[in-house]
Amino acid sequence: MKISTRIRYGLRAVINIAEGNLNENRLVRIKEISQDQNISVQYLEQILFKLKKRDIIKGKRGPNGGYKITRDPENITVLELYEILDEEVKVVDCNEGVNKKCIKEDCRTSCLWSQLDNALKDILGKTTLADLMKNKDMV
Numbered sequence: 463m464k465i466s467t468r469i470r471y472g473l474r475a476v477i478n479i480a481e482g483n484l485n486e487n488r489l490v491r492i493k494e495i496s497q498d499q500n501i502s503v504q505y506l507e508q509i510l511f512k513l514k515k516r517d518i519i520k521g522k523r524g525p526n527g528g529y530k531i532t533r534d535p536e537n538i539t540v541l542e543l544y545e546i547l548d549e550e551v552k553v554v555d556c557n558e559g560v561n562k563k564c565i566k567e568d569c570r571t572s573c574l575w576s577q578l579d580n581a582l583k584d585i586l587g588k589t590t591l592a593d594l595m596k597n598k599d600m601v
Contacts, residue, residue, distance in 0.1 A: 466547075
């Protein structure tokens with residue numbers, strides 16, 4: 463299983479914004495995030511649009527503009543960000559058949575994939591943005 467670049471970049475961008483807001487009490491510009499995280503501005507715009515739409519961040523235009531986090535990082539879970547950026551938390555899409563039905567009704571692996579999905583959701587749901595921000599000291 464691979465986590466999409468949209469999610470990985472989105473998490474890095476939100477951390478960048480939250481640290482700029484909380485540590486330095488300032489708005490963070492998209493160009494700064496792009497340079498700090500080595501992510502194209504065009505791709506960031508798509509990611510930040512989704513996060514703004516769901517009220518995770520707010521943007522201000524103009525020369526003194528930038529982005530700020532809307533809630534305390536302790537109150538934003540990685541699961542919430544994951545679902546905003548990638549809709550579904552699934553290890554395997556069991557409905558890969560042409561007509562979107564289970565390929566075989568008595569599939570013996572579906573229980574395994576379901577357990578992995580639940581474990582992933584559990585970990586992401588317990589992990590907050592604040593937890594990720596603390597990881598800076600661990601690198």
